[in-house]
Amino acid sequence: MAIIELIDIHKSFGSKHVLRGVSLQVEKGENHVVVGRSGEGKSVLLKQVIGLMKPDSGDVIVGGYHLNKDPKALQWVRRKVAMVFQMAALFDSLTVYENVAFYWLENKQKTRGELDRLVPEILELVDLPNTEHLYPAELSGGMRKRVGLARALACDPEILLYDEPTTGLDPVTSEVINELMVRASHARNVTSVVITHDMRSAYTVGHRISMLYEGNIIFTGTPKDVQNSRDPVVNQFVNGLAEGPMTQIEDEEVQRTSKSLEKIRLKGRLSEEDVESA
Ligand SMILES: Nc1ncnc2c1ncn2[C@@H]1O[C@H](COP(=O)(O)OP(=O)(O)OP(=O)(O)O)[C@@H](O)[C@H]1O
Numbered sequence: 001m002a003i004i005e006l007i008d009i010h011k012s013f014g015s016k017h018v019l020r021g022v023s024l025q026v027e028k029g030e031n032h033v034v035v036g037r038s039g040e041g042k043s044v045l046l047k048q049v050i051g052l053m054k055p056d057s058g059d060v061i062v063g064g065y066h067l068n069k070d071p072k073a074l075q076w077v078r079r080k081v082a083m084v085f086q087m088a089a090l091f092d093s094l095t096v097y098e099n100v101a102f103y104w105l106e107n108k109q110k111t112r113g114e115l116d117r118l119v120p121e122i123l124e125l126v127d128l129p130n131t132e133h134l135y136p137a138e139l140s141g142g143m144r145k146r147v148g149l150a151r152a153l154a155c156d157p158e159i160l161l162y163d164e165p166t167t168g169l170d171p172v173t174s175e176v177i178n179e180l181m182v183r184a185s186h187a188r189n190v191t192s193v194v195i196t197h198d199m200r201s202a203y204t205v206g207h208r209i210s211m212l213y214e215g216n217i218i219f220t221g222t223p224k225d226v227q228n229s230r231d232p233v234v235n236q237f238v239n240g241l242a243e244g245p246m247t248q249i250e251d252e253e254v255q256r257t258s259k260s261l262e263k264i265r266l267k268g269r270l271s272e273e274d275v276e277s278a
Pocket residue numbers: 013016018036037038039040041042043044045197
């Protein structure tokens with residue numbers, strides 16, 4: 001059963017048509033990874049799922065609720081969907097404890113006693129025991145990301161959305177985060193959508209991987225399907241090749257520009273010669 005369904009989503013900014021009919025289904029309980037080059041619209045896509053950004057057209061159905069149509073949808077999303085942001089986005093003036101417990105401290109639906117049990121348990125899950133009293137400034141980048149993950153998990157979500165969880169981390173710390181994501185999805189029984197351009201992370205975490213290219217999902221499959229794919233775009237991306245269809249257009253553009261520059265240069269020289277001969 002699909003817990004997230006995007007149907008024919010279009011989204012433009014001015015003349016820039018970023019999402020051009022994206023359709024994507026995320027099954028309940030799976031870790032679905034979305035890969036794509038920088039600027040393809042991955043973050044824009046993720047924002048559609050939590051209603052942070054509205055599509056120009058198309059439908060978003062989350063947890064069975066029709067976002068933008070059903071008034072109950074946003075309520076459900078606020079309660080059941082948590083997002084781990086690209087830069088962890090912790091509150092610098094709050095301790096790790098207060099950051100992790102933030103949601104519950106705000107809406108007062110859990111007692112202090114319950115939180116005193118919950119927070120250490122979640123911090124244990126992300127391998128950060130006994131850090132409750134620390135402030136974000138006292139943490140490394142990798143630790144901050146783990147606190148960000150702990151804060152999202154503490155909300156007891158059904159869906160976790162991750163935007164670039166390993167960007168900016170060294171390969172070892174990235175691997176730790178990858179394992180935590182897998183562990184979190186098992187332990188808390190959540191569905192995850194992970195945005196990344198880190199193929200290693202995609203293979204470790206993803207049950208299925210989708211690729212966003214030129215405003216569309218051009219491929220969805222298991223890590224094995226991705227590795228066996230003969231699609232030239234998928235191939236170029238996952239193998240990090242400089243040459244291929246993804247860079248062909250750019251090459252053609254560069255050639256066109258240098259040809260026009262050459263023409264201007266020749267014209268310039270021509271007119272100089274014209275002047276001399278006159
Ligand atoms: N609020 C906005 N207003 C105008 N343009 C936007 C806005 N948000 C995104 N864009 C544009 O949409 C395009 C896709 O942006 P997006 O952030 O989704 O890319 P991305 O695939 O997440 O890239 P990265 O891998 O670098 O994070 C970019 O060209 C960006 O400039």
